[in-house]
Amino acid sequence: MLIETVDYQAEDAAIALQRSLRDTGFAVLANHPIAPDRLARLYDRWGDFFAGDAKHEFTVQPPRHDGFFPFRSENAKDSPIKDLKEFFHIYPDSPVPDGLEDETRAIYRELVALGTELLSWIQAQTPPDIAATFTMPLDEMMSESQESLLRILHYPPVVAPEPNAIRAAAHEDINLITLLLSGSKPGLQARDAAGVWHDIACDPGMITINNGDMLAMASGNYYPSTTHRVINPDVHANQSRYSMPMFLHPRSDVLLQPGMTADDYLQQRLKEIGLK
Ligand SMILES: O=C(O)CCC(=O)C(=O)O
Numbered sequence: 001m002l003i004e005t006v007d008y009q010a011e012d013a014a015i016a017l018q019r020s021l022r023d024t025g026f027a028v029l030a031n032h033p034i035a036p037d038r039l040a041r042l043y044d045r046w047g048d049f050f051a052g053d054a055k056h057e058f059t060v061q062p063p064r065h066d067g068f069f070p071f072r073s074e075n076a077k078d079s080p081i082k083d084l085k086e087f088f089h090i091y092p093d094s095p096v097p098d099g100l101e102d103e104t105r106a107i108y109r110e111l112v113a114l115g116t117e118l119l120s121w122i123q124a125q126t127p128p129d130i131a132a133t134f135t136m137p138l139d140e141m142m143s144e145s146q147e148s149l150l151r152i153l154h155y156p157p158v159v160a161p162e163p164n165a166i167r168a169a170a171h172e173d174i175n176l177i178t179l180l181l182s183g184s185k186p187g188l189q190a191r192d193a194a195g196v197w198h199d200i201a202c203d204p205g206m207i208t209i210n211n212g213d214m215l216a217m218a219s220g221n222y223y224p225s226t227t228h229r230v231i232n233p234d235v236h237a238n239q240s241r242y243s244m245p246m247f248l249h250p251r252s253d254v255l256l257q258p259g260m261t262a263d264d265y266l267q268q269r270l271k272e273i274g275l276k
């Protein structure tokens, strides 16, 4: 599985990105506009938030899907076992804890802009016969969307290992593409077509990009949604891990395929992962 590292500033960046996403479902973006020291600061400050008690005031209130999701809220589709993680969900209209708001919302906006640009690159590099089946250009699917989701994840040290419970069980993302700001520790793996797991490099200067199910559906599987997971730490490195995926979602009324809006699809998938 050749997951390419794409230099965001290079002449051939769009070509390399599209090739890697088509062949593996994943790519790694280097030399991008989000500075690693900003990310380290954000992880530190969100780390303090997860360590304190104020998080409980933000506990998710269904039918909303934002705020704080306590430890063991979510399971991968078809898995009865909850993941070993707690997390915070942010949409444009979501509350954000004091002191974290400005920088977190800035990252949200920058990642949506970067992700929309990457979708325009993917669109431009998609062979015309495939692109002709899209209901609209991929970057236009994002226009006016309020549905993209920034997730701040904390995986605590694993205290009492149980069989089969891991930090994040094997799953595919629901959305168009995900921009995953590098985790604070390793553990992310992607599965190739032969079923073999590959470590994804953990480098604070990189953003992992992966296709989600909505892009797979919109492209008739030309862009596969690749299964990934987060494994438990080694006993000698049993520390908290933080990561920050930005899930790019189209506007709710966008047709992924004739007869299937992004919202229909999302509602069906949320039920499957225990969040609805
Ligand atoms: O924590 C990570 O590195 C990956 C998280 C992930 O795959 C997800 O939340 O969908």
Ligand SMILES: [Fe+2]
Binding pocket: 171, 172, 173, 228
């Ligand atoms: Fe994921």
